[in-house]
Amino acid sequence: MQVKRTPKTYDVCIIGSGAAGGTAAKVLTEGGLSVVLLEAGPPIVPERDYKEHVWPYDLPHRGVGVGGHARHGFDNEFLAPNGAWEIDGEPYLSAPGSRFRWFRSRIVGGRTNHWGRIALRMAPVDFKVRSHDGMGDDWPISYEDVAPYYDKVESYIGVFGSKENIPSAPDGVFLPPPKPRCTETIIKKSCDKLSILCIPSRLAILTKPHNGRLACHYCAQCGRGCITASNFSSSQVMIPPAEKTGRLTMITGAMARELIVSKDGKVAAVSYIDKATKEERRLHARAFIVAASACESARLLLNSKSTLFPDGLANSSGVVGRNLMDTVGSDAGGYFPQLERMPAHNHDGVGGMHMYLPWWKFDRKNDFLRGYHTEFGGGRGLPGVGDYDELCDEFEGYGLALKRECKKKYGTYIGFAGRGEMIPNENCYCEIDPAVVDQWGIPVLRFHWKWSDNEIKMAKDMQETYRSIVEAAGGIFIPSTQEDAAHPHGIADGGVIIHEVGTARMGERSATSALNQYCQAHDVKNLFVSDGACFVTNADKNPTLTIMALTWRACDYLLDQAKRGNLGA
């Protein structure tokens, strides 16, 4: 007997389970829609995957893994399995003369498992840059459009901070901030002398119990994954309420290959590879939200070619893959002799900075356009492998002199990380490489990258600022260690700060943008792209909070459409 099967059609199919995908899953399922969520990686299992509170000596490799491979790498054994710069079988390329690095998380929650939880609102001026200084483009929305959604996201996920009334750093709905550490007290004092703003940071970490989650217990190990879910990750905060509705179907190990378009020009299905069986499968839905991360989403759109959409889906404007931006990053440090005399004390705090430097020179003319904020940290942290490399090289020798020098210098360094706005330029984009495919046969991305003078000048200003702060505090400045011809003023390569955005930007005009203000494709009405791809600019605000706010807004719009019977119409 032959059974004719009608495939189940979900209301919405979401591709990606990170900041955007997780938020969409929560908002849409709670709004009553049936949702299928595709994630390219495996589930995350806190009891298995989290190494919170493990001491280095509890592990034979002390955290650096087999052969010490992670001795200086990012992927040490303590960290939650949160992604990698290179993934076996899934290459990407940098065009000749370009250096771009792409950090990908193939796991439920995506890069929210890894991020620094820095939750900064974009400022009103950040949405209207062209009107302000003539460069780049304005967003089709204003701060007032997004503010209610910032409120919703912050209220739900929990963000600590303080009301400061600073134009470049709008206040939000805040839990109380934690007290400053010694390192932060020293830098605050120095910044006060120099009239540089230094205020409590804004991190998605709970300083009070919140929405059924426990308050932070101040072990400084957010990067290892938090067993009490006191910090925000999509996997622990967005996905569980979506699952609770009974309307979420999650499919892990599902690598999206292509969006399939029907004759009417709508997306009908997603074709994906089930990694476990290596089989190609299809899922049908009335609407699709692509939330695979800015570049992965662009890749999926560009790989979804058809006679109706020969240049890729939602790409009649040709902007998909274009306007790729990262954050301008330049790091420096300082040695602070006064910290040598600190008595032993618990310095851990939350897993991140308690204070930061918002952009403070917004009221004057600078050598460059736009601004940057500064993250900083250091002090008496849990010792780890590699911590004494620099001291060993500098001090040399051996014996008690070396041993005592290490003790004397322990906890006396503070590092600074400038994080600034890049202006999009025509030399920075990603495209499909014509020849190379990944292990699933999916064509891969090739990146083009070149910083403009504005970013280099910004990096220079960062270095000068950190020198002045360190010296005003009586410390010894340590300039960027990666300054060379290819990295003037220590500017990091494209992608290294892991803030890629802009590859399917929103806008009022379909000729110059891929999406409308609700992250809905101009060309394909039942297609939304709500991750960093939709960004028009990349303000000096870590993008995750804005990704969640824009996604929530897009989903409210979609729910409204559904109520009117227009879902997928």
Add this chain to the structure above:
Amino acid sequence: MAISRRDILKSLTMTAIGGSVLRVIPLEAAEYAHRMVKAEKAAAETHAYSPKFFSAHAYKTLQSLCNTIIPPDDEAKGAVEAGAPEFIDLLTSENKDYQLALGGGLMWLDSTCIDRYEKPYLDCNVERQKEIVDLIAYRKTAKQDPSLEQGIEFFSFLRKLTADGFFTSEIGIDYLGYVGNTYLQEFPGCPPLPE
């Protein structure tokens, strides 16, 4: 049957996400889980360590050098007591680059000692051991004698790995005075800063 670490962690996760059903006092429970990790590790430890990569002779030389790099003093034991040689041997057994750098470095040391003193390093007296270590512990000596470069590279790498092994051990962490990796209700902030 004793409650397993897995059970504890699972209950913690459920408390965190599901709300108040399993109101395990989470800090105590997680402390308990941590103690169990330690107990598991202690149970797995065997009596005498047998090197995975280095020959008995090379391992003895490695131990001697680790002890020279970070020796015990009144305040704290040294790198050998802290398990640095075991840590280095484990990593080296899994890493070809380390095998070349450290295996080759130890051979360089012995052959240089034989050239200079007619004995491998371990058989040299304390003065001669100090003499050769003083030559490879500082980069500036390569300017006078470029033949020392390989030894300097070797020692520089071993110094870092020894520091790793020592300062990530319980002994080394106590010695530094790190306080933390624990559970606090409130973060106390900075004690008064010395002026």
